[in-house]
Amino acid sequence: MYCKNCGSALDNNAAVCIHCGVPNGHGERFCSNCGAEVAPGAAVCMACGYSLSAQKVAAPGAKSKMTAGLLGIFLGAFGVHNFYLGYKGKAIAQLLITLLSCFMLSEVSAIWGLIEGIMLLSGSINTDADGNPLGD
Template structure:
């Protein structure tokens, strides 16, 4: 069965999974088959045994945060003024704000466009300095659209 980890406590080494069937299942670290510690938001594949999850694997189709991180950073660097990195990460409203401000900013002597360019460059740096896990938790799972 497919599902998603809702929460995982590293101290108790237990968590909760939301299955695609709408039910919740208990996750124990002894059933985790992945190389890294499970994190909230991870998409998974598991077997249900009553209210417990068994043989829990990270979903092979899950988007890798590292690949999103590099692509988002490159979009922020080369096309950041147009909000391309925002669109790539799924933040369409923020992407439109950046795009419109950048394009219409030239009417006001380019000052708003320069500010948008600076914001995009700051986001480029932030994307690069975050670890892959932090990036994924902050921007992919956590849906934090700005900085």
Template sequence: MEQQTQKTKLADEKFCSECGEIIKLKAEICPKCGVRQIPPPNPLSSTAPNGKNKIIAALFAFFLGGLGVHKFYLGQVGRGILYLLFCWTFIPSIVAFIEFIILLTMSDETFNKKYGAV
């Protein structure tokens, strides 16, 4: 009968997501199986696949939303130009404040679907 040994890891180690081997905590690739390790999600950094960040977009909407900077950042150049053309009416500022609240309350999945296209 085979004897099973239980693997224990230290504080600076983790288990490989593919083969279960103990590897260093900062390892990006498992030395045993060669699979790239997926970093754990960071709740403070909700970055889309194209590099756009929800918090940055919300801050742009709050501070520079009247000029449409958040629209340019999110790749909506046409809407950004509309915000610039009508910034003297302060209507874009009001709309940008509403978009600021929407961006902050939006889930990461929704943000990635709407603005995360590569």
């Protein structure tokens, strides 16, 4: 495995990276599976497909990204997915765009919600408004 902070090869049993001194498993700049550099917050390593979010285990009762994604795709014009996740500001904005325009601008919110729905399903958005990891 590899240091997630500096990307150098690590002994599986090493508690601390001998190169940068960061505890094994800490950092989010490199893939611990193949050592490739990854974008901060990326869900999956682009080089090997290893799930980087595996360490962020969803708590029992975590909100479902599947539910949120589908809400965004089908009811995004009303901000339902953002109400569900607790992103109240965005949710109210999407709802108001739709309602205040008497649905004339509902497509704006709908497309916004659709994009967020897809990002939720693909894991690009993977936490709720409180920063809790989403479940499946």
